[in-house]
Amino acid sequence: MSSYEVELPDLAAMESFAGRIAERLRAGDALALSGSLGTGKTTLARFILRFLGQSGEIPSPTFTIVELYEALRIPAVHADFYRLETPDELEEIGLDDYRQGAVLLAEWPERAGGFTHESGCLSVTLDFTEEGRVASVEGNSDWLERLP
Numbered sequence: 001m002s003s004y005e006v007e008l009p010d011l012a013a014m015e016s017f018a019g020r021i022a023e024r025l026r027a028g029d030a031l032a033l034s035g036s037l038g039t040g041k042t043t044l045a046r047f048i049l050r051f052l053g054q055s056g057e058i059p060s061p062t063f064t065i066v067e068l069y070e071a072l073r074i075p076a077v078h079a080d081f082y083r084l085e086t087p088d089e090l091e092e093i094g095l096d097d098y099r100q101g102a103v104l105l106a107e108w109p110e111r112a113g114g115f116t117h118e119s120g121c122l123s124v125t126l127d128f129t130e131e132g133r134v135a136s137v138e139g140n141s142d143w144l145e146r147l148p
């Protein structure tokens, strides 16, 4: 496991960081997007979905919890677990079924019990800086050879 920081002073930096993640994603991965309210989790997920081929609208999954993108280069599940009461609700939602053959882009992953026990988990924690944002990046074993 290795951890490092990436400076993201503006949206252009966010977009190029998203591109580096998107070109490395594989089906089955979980991208755990942490960070307090407004740090840019949805922004990063949207840029990644664009790179994966989503040309239409990308609604925030704040209220639906899960949004599916099946017609992409790699299918994707964009989730926001902020409103989850307990991780048990994941079964009702059927998250594991949606994740088959897809990448998971998860906002508020800790509310879903976290994904860091999965070998394909890439954790990105966003934080505010004076200019923009900074990301702490930590990849599990499947990511060692392809960290963004």
Ligand SMILES: Nc1ncnc2c1ncn2[C@@H]1O[C@H](COP(=O)(O)OP(=O)(O)OP(=O)(O)O)[C@@H](O)[C@H]1O
Residues within 6 Å of the ligand: 008, 009, 010, 011, 013, 014, 035, 036, 037, 038, 039, 040, 041, 042, 043, 044, 107, 131, 132, 133
């Ligand atoms: N690197 C950046 N530099 C400057 N502003 C940014 C950056 N990334 C995102 N923003 C801005 O931050 C705002 C909040 O972003 P966003 O909605 O993606 O946050 P979030 O982490 O998903 O919030 P929530 O916790 O409510 O889901 C947006 O206005 C977005 O344009």
Ligand SMILES: [Mg+2]
Residues within 6 Å of the ligand: 041, 042, 043, 060, 080, 107
């Ligand atoms: Mg969000």
